[in-house]
Amino acid sequence: MADTSSLPLSNMRVLAIALPVVLSNATVPVLGLVDTYVIGQLGDPVAIGAVAMGAVIITSIFWMFGFLRMGTTGLTAQAVGQGDAGETTLLLTRALMIGLAAGGLCIAVQWPLFYAVFALSPASPEVEMLAQGYLEIRVLGAPAAIAVYGISGWLVGQGRTGALLLLQISVNGLNILLDCWFVLGLSWGVSGVALATLAAEYFGLLFGLWLVRDGFKSGLWRNWARVFDGVKLRRMALVNRDIMLRSMLLTGGFVLFSFLGSSFSNEILAANQILLQFLHVTAYALDGFALAAETLVGQAVGARNRLGLRRAVWLTGMWGGISVSLSALGFAVLGGLLIQEMTTSLAVQDVALRYLPWMVLAPLTGVLAWMMDGVFIGATRTREMRDMMCISFCGFLISLWITIPMWGNHGLWFSINILFILRGITLLWCYPNIERDLS
Numbered sequence: 125m126a127d128t129s130s131l132p133l134s135n136m137r138v139l140a141i142a143l144p145v146v147l148s149n150a151t152v153p154v155l156g157l158v159d160t161y162v163i164g165q166l167g168d169p170v171a172i173g174a175v176a177m178g179a180v181i182i183t184s185i186f187w188m189f190g191f192l193r194m195g196t197t198g199l200t201a202q203a204v205g206q207g208d209a210g211e212t213t214l215l216l217t218r219a220l221m222i223g224l225a226a227g228g229l230c231i232a233v234q235w236p237l238f239y240a241v242f243a244l245s246p247a248s249p250e251v252e253m254l255a256q257g258y259l260e261i262r263v264l265g266a267p268a269a270i271a272v273y274g275i276s277g278w279l280v281g282q283g284r285t286g287a288l289l290l291l292q293i294s295v296n297g298l299n300i301l302l303d304c305w306f307v308l309g310l311s312w313g314v315s316g317v318a319l320a321t322l323a324a325e326y327f328g329l330l331f332g333l334w335l336v337r338d339g340f341k342s343g344l345w346r347n348w349a350r351v352f353d354g355v356k357l358r359r360m361a362l363v364n365r366d367i368m369l370r371s372m373l374l375t376g377g378f379v380l381f382s383f384l385g386s387s388f389s390n391e392i393l394a395a396n397q398i399l400l401q402f403l404h405v406t407a408y409a410l411d412g413f414a415l416a417a418e419t420l421v422g423q424a425v426g427a428r429n430r431l432g433l434r435r436a437v438w439l440t441g442m443w444g445g446i447s448v449s450l451s452a453l454g455f456a457v458l459g460g461l462l463i464q465e466m467t468t469s470l471a472v473q474d475v476a477l478r479y480l481p482w483m484v485l486a487p488l489t490g491v492l493a494w495m496m497d498g499v500f501i502g503a504t505r506t507r508e509m510r511d512m513m514c515i516s517f518c519g520f521l522i523s524l525w526i527t528i529p530m531w532g533n534h535g536l537w538f539s540i541n542i543l544f545i546l547r548g549i550t551l552l553w554c555y556p557n558i559e560r561d562l563s
Contacts, residue, residue: 133420133432137283138439141419142412144285148292149408155296159317162307171314174254178318181241181255182262184375186269189226191367192219193273193280197418198504199360200281205426209342210350212282216339217351218360219274227267234263254314261318265325272325275332278339283419285412287335294331299324359504366506370513377520381540384524385533391469392533395476398466399483402459406451406487410494413444417498425503430562437499437555444495448487456484482537489541492548499558500551508554516546 163175196219203211230237238259242252272291279288299320306316339345350356378400385396420436455462463476500509520543527535 133424133435133439135439135443138413138416138420138443141283141285141416142440142443144289145280145412145415146409148285148289149411151292151296152408155299158300158303162303163314163317165308166313170248170250171254173248173251174258174314175317177251178255178258178262178314181238182259185230185237185263186266187371188368189223189270190273190371191364192223192226192270193277194367194418194501195360195364195504195506196274196277197281197415198422198501198506199363200278201419201422201502202426202504204282205423205429207427210344211356213339213342213344214347214350214353214356215281215360216274216278216336217345218357219278220271221351222360222364223271223274224267227265227270230266230270231263234260258314258318261315261322265322268325268329272328272332275329275336278336280415280419281422283423284335285415285419291328291332291335295324295328298327363504363506366510367501370506370510373513373517377517377540377543380524381536384528384536388533391471391475394467394469394472395479396533396536398463398472398476399479401466402455402462402483403486406448406455407494409447409451410444410487410491413440413447414494414498416440416443417495418502421499421502422504423502425558425562428562430559433503433559433562436502440498441495444491448491452484452487455480459484479533479537482534482541486537486541486544490544490548492552493544496548496551496555499555503558505554505558508557509551512547512550512554515550516543519543519546 159175159179163171196215200212200215203209203215238256242256276288276291279285279291302320302323303317306312306320310316312319344350381400382393382396386393417436417440420440421433424430424432424436459480460477463473463480467473467476497509500506520539523539523542524536527538529535531538
């Protein structure tokens with residue numbers, strides 16, 4: 125598939141990059157539903173709990189290396205903007221090497237890692253035993269899963285999100301088919317779900333390598349002297365380090381949100397989780413425009429085109445704003461019906477309806493932060509992202525300390541919105557530095 129870098133910077137180019145990402149993201153919850161459905165046909169709540177627990181654990185471990193996707197996107201987009209085909213190719217090699225090495229590390233340290241996780245887990249011994257078996261299979265896919273982060277970032281950096289859509293649909297489609305065969309046909313239970321995902325991950329790596337085959341044509345990809353260039357490796361390491369630290373704090377904010385919600389009541393905990401799922405759906409829709417910002421901003425920065433940078437920020441920000449406004453409106457109108465579909469508990473429904481306005485507000489308060497993330501990733505201004513995230517997280521903690529004693533769960537939702545607002549404002553405050561460096 126051709127990239128979009130030769131297209132004029134217009135609304136159509138933004139949509140050409142963003143819409144395939146939105147469509148590919150839509151397959152993610154479908155896969156989760158199928159996993160739950162097929163294991164649910166066994167009629168064993170222990171098995172359902174084991175798959176749910178194992179999937180959360182392994183996904184969290186793999187996503188610790190999600191910086192590889194974001195960092196590779198920004199660096200690749202800038203190399204494309206500079207017209208440096210050689211560096212573009214070398215970035216693919218470096219990303220693949222990091223992904224495979226990180227996956228090997230996950231396999232090597234799996235025993236102490238899983239032991240630590242289960243030591244903190246409140247699950248029953250039966251669930252833990254099945255989840256352990258699930259994880260022992262899934263961790264073998266770490267090299268493939270993490271290397272695909274690098275491939276995805278490389279594709280996005282060139283604006284080849286159509287190829288990313290094809291990759292995502294193929295992997296998730298195969299996973300769903302194998303789920304049904306292994307669990308419903310062969311009765312392999314929890315192991316069948318894990319093996320289906322493992323097979324799909326390695327298929328994804330092979331198919332991903334085929335999609336990026338143009339990067340291997342010149343032979344430059346194995347020019348080891350240039351691959352291991354100290355300056356380039358250091359820059360890549362610093363970019364990835366900063367993104368990882370920023371992501372850990374952001375994840376910590378959501379973990380703290382869930383943890384504090386559990387201290388109120390079971391009904392509030394359940395209601396908060398339902399509303400968070402709605403917020404995640406909004407994030408999936410917005411993700412396409414944030415990735416478009418990464419691509420277009422990175423290419424403009426690489427070309428040292430300040431006017432192109434401004435236009436990229438404006439167009440992607442406008443479409444991101446339209447996306448979240450429609451999402452907020454949809455949840456404001458249909459939120460009550462969706463809550464009723466998500467739970468049969470009348471008590472949880474009542475609580476979720478009480479806090480629904482906070483969820484409707486969250487995409488609107490968060491859109492600036494999400495879109496600025498895309499801008500700063502594309503510009504590889506990751507040090508500022510990290511520092512502004514630290515400031516915002518401190519503000520979030522202060523808000524929790526002040527508002528929860530006064531307002532309870534309303535204070536919790538107020539504080540998560542404060543986190544979003546602070547992230548957006550602080551990054552916007554730093555944005556002029558990007559333009560100034562291009563002058």
